[in-house]
Amino acid sequence: xxxxxxSQPEMSVQEAETVTxxxxxxxxxxxxxxxxxxxxxxxxxILVIRQEAYKQQNATENRFSVNFQKAAxxxxxxxxxxxxxxxxxxxxxxxxxxxxxNKLIFGTGTLLAVQP
Amino acid sequence: xxxxxxxxxxxITVTGKKLTVTCSQNMNHEYMSWYRQDPGLGLRQIxxxxxxxxxxxxDVPEGYKVSRKEKRNFPLILESPSPNQTSLYFCASxxxxxxxxxxxxxxxxxxxxxxx
Numbered sequence: 052x053x054x055x056x057x058s059q060p061e062m063s064v065q066e067a068e069t070v071t072x073x074x075x076x077x078x079x080x081x082x083x084x085x086x087x088x089x090x091x092x093x094x095x096x097i098l099v100i101r102q103e104a105y106k107q108q109n110a111t112e113n114r115f116s117v118n119f120q121k122a123a124x125x126x127x128x129x130x131x132x133x134x135x136x137x138x139x140x141x142x143x144x145x146x147x148x149x150x151x152x153n154k155l156i157f158g159t160g161t162l163l164a165v166q167p
Numbered sequence: 168x169x170x171x172x173x174x175x176x177x178x179i180t181v182t183g184k185k186l187t188v189t190c191s192q193n194m195n196h197e198y199m200s201w202y203r204q205d206p207g208l209g210l211r212q213i214x215x216x217x218x219x220x221x222x223x224x225x226d227v228p229e230g231y232k233v234s235r236k237e238k239r240n241f242p243l244i245l246e247s248p249s250p251n252q253t254s255l256y257f258c259a260s261x262x263x264x265x266x267x268x269x270x271x272x273x274x275x276x277x278x279x280x281x282x283x
Contacts, residue, residue, distance in 0.1 A: 055209075086271060096257060096274035142209060153198050153261060154225060155272065157209035 053078045055145050057158035064133045065166050071118075072128045072161045074143030082148045085119070085126045086155070090140040099141070102126065104148075130163075138165040169194045173258050173275035180248060181283050188243045188278050190258030197263050199241040200272070203227065204255040213256075216241055248282045255279050 054077045064070035076085070087099040102110045102119050109117050114134075118127045130137055143158040171192045180186055192199065200215040202225075212225030216235040230252055232244040241260075245252060256279075259272040 084271075094255065094277040094279075096259075096277075098271050101271055144210075153200065153215065153272070154212045155202075155210070155259075157202075157211070159207055159209045 053080070053083075053145050053147070053156050055143055055156050055158040057143055057161050059161045060159070061162045061164070063164045063166060064130070064137075066133055066135060068133055069129060069131045070133055070163065072130075072141050072143075072163065074126045074128070074158055076124050076126065076143075076145050076156075078124070078145065080147055080149070084146045084148065085117075086144040086146070087115070087117070087126075087128045088142045088144060088157075089137075090142065090160075091136075091138070096142075100128065133165050135165050135167060138163055169273070171258055171260055171273050171275040173256075173278050175278060176276065177279045179281040179283065182249055183247050186245050186248060186280075188245075188256060188258075188280070190241045190243065190275060191239050192241075192258075192260040192273070193239065194260065194262070194273065195238065196260035196273075197238070198272075199235065199258065199260045200225070201231070201233065201241070201243050202257045202259065204257065204277075210257065213243070245280075248280075250282050253280060253282045 056075045083104045085102045089097045089099045100112045114131045116129045140160045142160050144155045174189045197218045201213040202210040204210045211227050214233040216222045258275040261272045
């Protein structure tokens, strides 16, 4: 069974600085999707970025980028030029491309604080 | 506006009193799913549905029921709620399931249930 681990329960960053959130996963599959979701205090689940395992190029979305290391099964999220609105819980998630469940397997989350 | 709508957003009730959390999506999605979010555990899948009249258990189905009589609706039913079902619940949908799905899931805004 696949698992996702986020080893940093809480992180803090100064406004305008860069922060990296770590995520590792365990799977025997060769093809899959990885996601980072942001959950602000409003509780919404907002997709931040997505990576397809067969693509070697790291995904980027504006100030958000990932460092995808397939062999190491690592999928970290880098937030550049941090803003107060980035303060949230961040979840890393895994999804198989095969099978039928479409199930997202989530890590336990990292709570990010942004200091002004 | 494309969205997944959950109701209610908050509910406080007592042990044993049947309740239903509704979920509706207006995107004609085939796949729908329920997750519960608990501190330190991330989100875990309760039930999912591949299409109308097709439902199956996720990782934590005990104490829950679902139905999928229409494509747009996927209610979560707690026949006899207990305090250990106090949690934050999310409904999610995506266009397709399994290998046809390369799209991320859309989440509702969450329902906070407290069972006393």
